[in-house]
Amino acid sequence: MPNLSHVQEIIQDVYEKYKDIHEGEVATYIPELAKANPDHFGICLATVDGRLFCAGDCEEEFTIQSICKPFAFQMALEEFGRDKTLQHVGVEPSGDAFNSIELEPRTMRPYNAMINAGAIAIASLIKKDSREAGVAAFVDKMERAAGRPLRIDESVYASEDATGHRNRAIAYLMLNCGIIDSAVDHALHQYFSQCSLLVTAQDLAMMAATLANMGTHPLSQERVFDFQCIKDTLTVMFTCGLYDHAGEWAYRVGLPAKSGVGGGIIAVVNRQLGIAVYSPRLDAKGNSVRGILVCKELASHLGLHAFEFTNVGSNFMQWLSS
Numbered sequence: 001m002p003n004l005s006h007v008q009e010i011i012q013d014v015y016e017k018y019k020d021i022h023e024g025e026v027a028t029y030i031p032e033l034a035k036a037n038p039d040h041f042g043i044c045l046a047t048v049d050g051r052l053f054c055a056g057d058c059e060e061e062f063t064i065q066s067i068c069k070p071f072a073f074q075m076a077l078e079e080f081g082r083d084k085t086l087q088h089v090g091v092e093p094s095g096d097a098f099n100s101i102e103l104e105p106r107t108m109r110p111y112n113a114m115i116n117a118g119a120i121a122i123a124s125l126i127k128k129d130s131r132e133a134g135v136a137a138f139v140d141k142m143e144r145a146a147g148r149p150l151r152i153d154e155s156v157y158a159s160e161d162a163t164g165h166r167n168r169a170i171a172y173l174m175l176n177c178g179i180i181d182s183a184v185d186h187a188l189h190q191y192f193s194q195c196s197l198l199v200t201a202q203d204l205a206m207m208a209a210t211l212a213n214m215g216t217h218p219l220s221q222e223r224v225f226d227f228q229c230i231k232d233t234l235t236v237m238f239t240c241g242l243y244d245h246a247g248e249w250a251y252r253v254g255l256p257a258k259s260g261v262g263g264g265i266i267a268v269v270n271r272q273l274g275i276a277v278y279s280p281r282l283d284a285k286g287n288s289v290r291g292i293l294v295c296k297e298l299a300s301h302l303g304l305h306a307f308e309f310t311n312v313g314s315n316f317m318q319w320l321s322s
């Protein structure tokens with residue numbers, strides 16, 4: 001079992017093991033994302049008591065993309081409660097791609113808040129009266145979870161806005177079905193802005209560790225998220241966070257997680273740590289190739305799977321202090 005001195009070594013070894021994997025392609029469907037350096041690779045692990053273990057490009061900025069979705073869902077749950085939020089989005093894995101154009105046949109809700117349809121429905125819910133105020137509220141929450149000031153990449157925003165016709169189609173379908181209100185452009189502005197937030201692997205690890213730490217930031221000790229809603233958010237991440245790879249992920253890694261087409265991926269080990277990987281080469285499902293490999297390896301090496309028989313209580317944290 002690893003202790004404190006071994007963890008940095010393990011992270012470094014995993015980094016070395018996968019650094020020469022060049023499979024996958026950077027996302028190009030949003031033209032600005034095609035400019036990402038495909039070789040960037042960073043692994044970062046943050047514990048609930050604020051220790052950081054990093055290897056590679058952990059301070060390189062990239063856009064959060066779909067990793068904004070669980071945090072926006074959390075914000076909706078906090079502001080509107082479970083009942084109202086679930087009038088707009090379900091909690092069922094769709095088994096389909098992130099941008100699929102489909103709604104639950106009976107309720108006409110999007111299947112869940114991790115796919116684009118659900119995230120746009122959530123963006124419509126958490127948007128404020130002005131576009132600026134809604135984006136500012138999201139950025140503020142993310143800054144407190146990361147523990148540092150963050151900003152939107154305006155070029156990526158403009159690129160998403162200029163090419164996001166499929167998201168626009170999904171939004172209008174939901175307007176037609178009464179899932180979102182008629183301020184469609186406003187909701188899409190909120191969604192595209194959320195996706196265009198610049199973060200580093202270190203930021204994402206801290207955000208994930210804040211979820212793991214029942215909503216309290218490990219270093220500032222600020223209560224960022226309402227812990228009573230975190231169970232809902234982590235559950236939907238567990239079942240739906242990797243889209244049509246979600247079952248395989250739950251089987252192999254066994255952690256609530258979320259990926260983004262910017263190349264980021266986060267995983268949460270409840271009450272113990274947050275994991276973030278940044279590597280922009282994606283597989284055909286839009287998930288980071290090295291991100292998945294690293295999470296699989298860490299989960300197996302450190303015994304992090306939710307149903308690992310050795311994973312009792314906060315055993316990783318206990319190893320660290322042994």
Ligand code: DON
Binds near residue numbers: 259262287
């Ligand atoms: O909706 C989109 O196309 C993007 N802004 C976000 C998609 C994304 O990150 C999908 N995740 N793997």
